[in-house]
Amino acid sequence: MCQLLGMNCNTPTDVTFSFSGFAQRGGITDHHSDGWGIAFFEGQGVRHFVDHQSASTSPIADLIRRYPIKSQNVIAHIRKATQGEVSLENCHPFVRELWGRYWVFAHNGNLVDYAPRLHGSFKPVGQTDSERAFCWLMQELAKSHASVPSVAELSCTLRELVPQIAQHGTFNFLLSNGQALWSHASTHLHYVLRRHPFNRATLSDEDLSVNFADHTRESDRVAVVVTQPLTTDENWVAFEPGRLYAFEDGNLNA
Amino acid sequence: MCQLLGMNCNTPTDVTFSFSGFAQRGGITDHHSDGWGIAFFEGQGVRHFVDHQSASTSPIADLIRRYPIKSQNVIAHIRKATQGEVSLENCHPFVRELWGRYWVFAHNGNLVDYAPRLHGSFKPVGQTDSERAFCWLMQELAKSHASVPSVAELSCTLRELVPQIAQHGTFNFLLSNGQALWSHASTHLHYVLRRHPFNRATLSDEDLSVNFADHTRESDRVAVVVTQPLTTDENWVAFEPGRLYAFEDGNLNA
Numbered sequence: 001m002c003q004l005l006g007m008n009c010n011t012p013t014d015v016t017f018s019f020s021g022f023a024q025r026g027g028i029t030d031h032h033s034d035g036w037g038i039a040f041f042e043g044q045g046v047r048h049f050v051d052h053q054s055a056s057t058s059p060i061a062d063l064i065r066r067y068p069i070k071s072q073n074v075i076a077h078i079r080k081a082t083q084g085e086v087s088l089e090n091c092h093p094f095v096r097e098l099w100g101r102y103w104v105f106a107h108n109g110n111l112v113d114y115a116p117r118l119h120g121s122f123k124p125v126g127q128t129d130s131e132r133a134f135c136w137l138m139q140e141l142a143k144s145h146a147s148v149p150s151v152a153e154l155s156c157t158l159r160e161l162v163p164q165i166a167q168h169g170t171f172n173f174l175l176s177n178g179q180a181l182w183s184h185a186s187t188h189l190h191y192v193l194r195r196h197p198f199n200r201a202t203l204s205d206e207d208l209s210v211n212f213a214d215h216t217r218e219s220d221r222v223a224v225v226v227t228q229p230l231t232t233d234e235n236w237v238a239f240e241p242g243r244l245y246a247f248e249d250g251n252l253n254a
Numbered sequence: 255m256c257q258l259l260g261m262n263c264n265t266p267t268d269v270t271f272s273f274s275g276f277a278q279r280g281g282i283t284d285h286h287s288d289g290w291g292i293a294f295f296e297g298q299g300v301r302h303f304v305d306h307q308s309a310s311t312s313p314i315a316d317l318i319r320r321y322p323i324k325s326q327n328v329i330a331h332i333r334k335a336t337q338g339e340v341s342l343e344n345c346h347p348f349v350r351e352l353w354g355r356y357w358v359f360a361h362n363g364n365l366v367d368y369a370p371r372l373h374g375s376f377k378p379v380g381q382t383d384s385e386r387a388f389c390w391l392m393q394e395l396a397k398s399h400a401s402v403p404s405v406a407e408l409s410c411t412l413r414e415l416v417p418q419i420a421q422h423g424t425f426n427f428l429l430s431n432g433q434a435l436w437s438h439a440s441t442h443l444h445y446v447l448r449r450h451p452f453n454r455a456t457l458s459d460e461d462l463s464v465n466f467a468d469h470t471r472e473s474d475r476v477a478v479v480v481t482q483p484l485t486t487d488e489n490w491v492a493f494e495p496g497r498l499y500a501f502e503d504g505n506l507n508a
Contacts, residue, residue, distance in 0.1 A: 044379050045342025048302050059321045067313045088299025097350060100377035121375035121396070123354035125298050142375070 002092070002108040004189065005038075005076040006174040006225040008181035010249035012042070012070035013222055017210050020065050021203035021230045023055040025078055034081040035091040038064060039104040040071035041178035046102045047071075050091035073176040077106035082129075089126035093174075094134050096122055098141065099148040101177045105134040108227060109170025109186060116165075130173075133165050137175070151180040155246045155253065158182055162244055174225060180248040183225050185239035192234045193252065194222040201231040221250025256346070256362040258443065259292075259330040260428040260479040262435035264503035266296070266324035267476055271464050274319050275457035275484045277309040279332055288335040289345040292318060293358040294325035295432035300356045301325075304345035327430040331360035336383075343380035347428075348388050350376055352395060353402040355431045359388040362481060363424025363440060370419075384427075387419050391429070405434045409500045409507065412436055416498055428479060434502040437479050439493035446488045447506065448476040455485040475504025 005022045007015050019038070036058065037050035047069065051058040055078050077092035084090040092106040107130035114129045120139035124131040137158075144157045158175075162184050165171050172189050175182040183189060196219075198212035225247070229236035239245065246253040259276045261269050273292070290312065291304035301323065305312040309332050331346035338344040346360040361384035368383045374393035378385040391412075398411045412429075416438050419425050426443050429436040437443060450473075452466035479501070483490035493499065500507040 042342040045304070045345065047304060047342065050299070050301060059317065063313065063317050088296040088301065091299065095349070097377065097379060098375075100379055102379055121352075123351065125351060125354050125356055 002080050003078040003227045004106055004108045004172060004174050004225070005074070006176070006181050006183060007071070007074040008176070008223045008247040008250060009072045010219070010221040012072055013220070014068035014070050015074045016065060016068050017203070017208070018224055018230055019076060020208060021205040022076060022078070022226065023061050023065065024205040025055070034086045035079040036061065036077060037091045037093050037106070038074065038076035039093045039095060040069050041073040041102070041104070041176065042071055044101065044178060046095060046104060046178070048093070048095050050088060052086055052088055052091060073178055073181055075104050075106050075174045075176055075181070077108070082110045084127035087126070090128050092130060094131050096134070096138050098138055101148055103138060103175065103177050105137070105173065105175050107133060108172040111165065111168040111171065114165070114168040133171070136165065137161060151246060151248055151253070154180070155182065155244065159244050163242070166242065172227070180246050181223070181225065183239070183245045183247070184243070186241055188227055189225055189239040190227070190229050190236040191223060191225045191239070191245070191252070192229070192236050193250070194224065194234070195220070195250070199233070201234050204230060204232050223247040223250050223252065256334050257332040257481045258360055258362045258426060258428055258479070259328070260430070260435050260437060261325070261328040262430070262477045262501040262504055263326045264473070264475040266326055267474070268322035268324050269328045270319060270322050271457070271462070272478055272484055273330060274462060275459040276330060276332070276480065277315050277319065278459040279309070288333045288340045290315065290330070290332045291345045291347050291360070292328065292330035293347045293349060294323050295327040295356070295358070295430065296325055298355065298432060300349060300358060300432070302347070302349050304342060306340055306342055306345060327432050327435055329358050329360050329428045329430055329435075331362070336364045338381035341380070344382050346384060348385050350388070350392050352392055355402055357392060357429065357431050359391070359427065359429050361387060362426040365419065365423040365425065368419070368422040387425070390419065391415060405500060405502055405507070408434070409436065409498065413498050417496070420496065426481070434500050435477070435479065437493070437499045437501070438497070440495055442481055443479055443493040444481070444483050444490040445477060445479045445493070445499070445506070446483070446490050447504070448478065448488070449474070449504070453487070455488050458484060458486050477501040477504050477506065
């Protein structure tokens, strides 16, 4: 299975610490070496990095560990190929534009015999079930709303659409348009809400700890979503399978 | 004015040498420090790097100078803001998907009072005239062909569309879908066709030369398009203003 990492914050925050532990899972502490990718929203813009080298050895992953890019919404993915060859066009996350905003999507799982009718303006470039699911979500969102709706309206529509994909297999995903981070697990995802009072956290996959109190203000809110908990000393919460979660400004929406 | 760099080859080739000289123009030998970007096609996939730091100091530009990413189609851009603020969403090149292929576009120039009717499924994320022009091109291509046409058919359609934009101002651009590189100049663009017998080339902007004969096979073909010639010892050809050029497999199509 692939590994997912998402971050949603109320203030631009660097993902260096979490990505550092996460990237170890791409070829060192776990066996997911069929490429990786990460996308950072900065305002309306997106930085998108993909590489078909493993995240533990990629020069681009090394850059991201060292270069503290600050973002309010981040989605990262380490790939273990189930469908589609190991090539750049099959690396997650995928990016599309809808209503004048970029949308970023990454998926962990396997959708069996999933061939949705893609009659709209979103077509997959690669061969994965994941990109097909993303194109179908974009197509159906485009049909459901004339222009960019509120986060609450988008959550409503996604709650109708997601089960239609999830019935085809394992559908753990992260989706963001730079305003919110939506996430759903059929099997494994965990989240943590980091907020005042901030404490020390220690990575599970690397001998590294950080005292968030040294790097934060009292008002900072950071939500992190990941396949398996990244740290040994934080309160990670397992997702309820089949529930759509929407994170906005570092909070979990009701 | 901004600076453009494009490369089209018949075999995956690294752009390290040309980019090295080009990146110097982002803040050192010229005054274009309002961000930069580069996109590399690898098969159907795209690596897309943008940064609103100047290309001469950006850590990501430094990575690209050192990491020889091999590609058959590359588009790079150094920005001097004329319209739209200095922000990530306004950095070229821009990327969209059409017919299951990625399209990459970068523009140098200024389109005055350019507000095309964007009624299709391509909407600008940022505020530049350039992204509006790209969205209009994608919209009109989508209307003109039901699925991805041949390079020759695309060139025909682009020859009808491009003058409709160019009448609004300076429209020097690079466009690629990973199969070919299309380019048009209202004012300044130059190209060189590198082929056997390969010789030594020396950058104009940096004390660096390379003997291409040491790094090439006899069958290699490389076309490079750039705002101003990058080297002092190659046969750069100035574009005829108003003509659309299509480069495929390192050759200039008739």
